[in-house]
Each structure stands twice: as structure tokens, then as C-alpha cells.
Amino acid sequence: MATQTRKQGEGATRPLSPEEEARITAEVVREYYQIGTSTERADPKALQDAWDKLYRRAGRKPVPVLVVPGPLAAHAAIALWQAGQLDLINPQVDTLLDWADPKQNGAISTWFCGAHEAYWVAWYRKKERLGKNQLTPDQQEQLDEYELTVRNGLWAWPYTHGVVVCDRPTVCVMEEFPPQAYRLHCETGPALAFLDGWKLYMWHGVRVSEQVIEAPDTLTRDQVLKEDNAEVRRAVIARMGAAKFVELVGAKPVDTDKQGNELYRIKRPDDTDLVLVRMINSSPEPFGTTPTGDHYVDGARWFKRYWERVHPALRPMLNKEVIGEPQKDTVRNAIASRIGLRGEQYAPDFES
């Protein structure tokens, strides 16, 4: 992984057929996906060479590169360096073409993504290998230098007197979803983990707690109901099992519409009723994927399901100040109440 291999574009010497273009594109995607998700240890020497080149290009003297075992360690190192009042510089602005022009996005990134920028380098390499390269020789050289940081380490924070580079993860588990796209997902442990102990648990691209992945049997009804984030709530229900959640909630739907959305009313002693609407996502999941967890299947298509709590009297809720009058227990009224409308007002002419 330490050295870069630039392949000459086949399309530079002869026209390519659509099949050849597709094959070359797939090769580039495969190669750079492996770079982006590599769990090999970073190469300090290659990184030092890469950053020496970048600093020289920025008209600065090369500085030492410090490779640290993970993002926690990186932040600790940066805090120490900043305590020494070192000036932050940003070679991304000084060099590397004008791709990072701060005027374009109103923000200056103070870190480099390293391996996680592999997709971005791949975009240029694909053009190169298809013979459609439009970079000048100087830009090409800058891209080569930049790619060295991508191929040999992960995130980097460049300073005046040194560069902190995060080592690659020890675990990086992705799923292909939809075809030819990827997201973090692991059902048996962290989807991303580093030597310094920092890790991420991910359920089909949604960040969840360790318990959701490692001990789903211990999840409780209250954990679901108190979860603030609708996507995380959906993931938690999927892990504990939708049937188990309905059983724990202890209710049957009081209304169901023809789309399959459901309304639940749960009586609670000495408290207001808990009223939940179980909705089907308006967009089907991509073709070529298989249902996961709490889902609704309609023929060949499948949809995610979400649970949301509504006002006990289904009053329309536009915001804290604008609350409408009570409505009858129907799915339509419940769904409309979420956006401050009454059931009879809710008639989208486009849903996705």
C-alpha cells in the first residue's frame, strides 16, 4: 500500500467500447474501495515523504509527521500541540489546485481525510484510465502527491511544526447498499474501530449504541420510547424485533389505513395515553437490496417503518406555540397532526 501505481489510460491510445469503460470503472471502484476501507497499519515513512512534498509545494519547510493510533489520540496530540501555541496552517488552501477554494463553500477544512478521500481520487483516476484526463501536468503531480496521503494513512491535521496523522482502523465493515454504494454496518460488533479504543457501532448506516449491536436482548420498551432520534429508534426496534416491541407496548392498532400505516393507543395508569403512529416510509428501498428488520413488503418493493408519538388527542402540532384542536383516532389524522394539519387537510400530491 506504500507505493502508488498509476496505470496508463487505455482510452488514451484507442477508443474504448462501453463494455471496456464499464470494466475499467469497476476496476477503479474496486481498487479505491479497498484503499478507503483498508485496515492495514499506516506507513509512517511513506506519509513523511508525502507530507514533505505537500509542504514543499506550499513553500514551507517539511515538518515531522506523527502517526497516532486513532482519533482520540489524534485529538489529544493536537490539544498538546495547540497548548504550545503552534500556528495552524492549511496546505489545502495553499496548494492542491483550487479544488478547496474557501469562497466556494464558505468553510475551510482544517483536516485531510486520507484514506476516506479515496473516492475523490478515484474520480480523477477513472478519467485518467479512460483516457479522459483533463488535468495539467502540474495538477497531475499534485494529485499524485495528494494520493500518497490517501494510500498510506487516514485523517491528517497539518500544522506549522508537524502533521498529526490518524492510523487506519483495525475494523472497517461496510455493506453494499444500494448496489455500487457502501455504508457502515455490522451486526456482530463495531463497524469501525481503532487501536486507541475509539469505535462506532452502525446498523445499516445508522449510528447506534454498543448495546443495540452487542446485547439486543436487553433492550427495553422505554429505551425505544425515550430515544429522540427517529432513525435510531427504528434501528433499535429492528434489533429487538418489531413483534417484540408491539408485545412490550401491549396494544393492538386502533386504526389501520389501506397503505398499512397503523395507530396505537396505550392506556397508562395515572398518566396520559401513549399514542403512537407506525408509518411506512414514502420511498421504497433501492432495487437489488433485501429487507432488514422492521419493514413493510409490498410485492417486490419494501419500505422502512417508523414509529412516532403524537399528541394524546391527536391535536395538530406545528410547533410549541401552534397546537390545534383534538381529532378522532385515525391514522390519517395522526399523520397530518405531525405537520400541524388536520386529517382533512392532509393530501400530498407528491410523496417520495
Place this chain on the structure above:
Amino acid sequence: MCRKPKPLQFIRQGDVTLIAPSHPSYRRPEGKLTAMRDQPTLDNRLVLAYGEATGHHHSVDRAVATISLDEGGVTYLTIAELTEVQHQEHGAAVIEPMAEPWQVVIPSEWTDAQEPRAVVD
């Protein structure tokens, strides 16, 4: 002869609902509209709603769009030309410029504090 399709007036794109001023459910802005200058942007797109757990977002081209709040805290979207609201999962919804701004609604859910809060995902 092809008939021009009826412009969309009530659009639901996942967790974002857009209501045109011509729709009966539209809520006219209360008092003065104040542009939200600090609205987050990503790749030159104004973010209407951001998914914390997924990184997905609903966004519009910042060159043609302004997001504002009325005095009641309701969100509105003014667009200068035909544009798309885009989302990684829900695709694109085309919206047309109107004489008045589009109303933007993020759904709310009820809480134990006995008040609504905006749904986050």
C-alpha cells in the same frame, strides 16, 4: 396536444413537507420574514433538514434559494427559479418559484414534557 401538468403544491419528501401558497393548507407568514443567514450549507446547497444518524440531508441550490423564519417560528423557502429539493434516499422533488414563499414543515412528535419537538433522524 399535451396538457401542461398541474404544478405540485403539497410535496412530502421524507421528513420534509413543502406547501405552496396556492394550497388551502398553506399558512401565510406571520409578521416579518427573517432570512436565516447561518443556515448550514454543504457543497453549495442550503440544508433544510439534516439526518444526524445517517448524514443524509434535504437541500436546495443556495444560489437560488433563501430560507426564512416568520415571527411565529415557521420556516419558509423562497426560490428564484425552478429548482430541486434533493435527498440521498428520497430523490429529487421539483419546486417552482411562487409569488410567496413555500412553507417548509418538519414533523413534530409529542414528548413526556407534554410539548412537541421537531423530529430528528
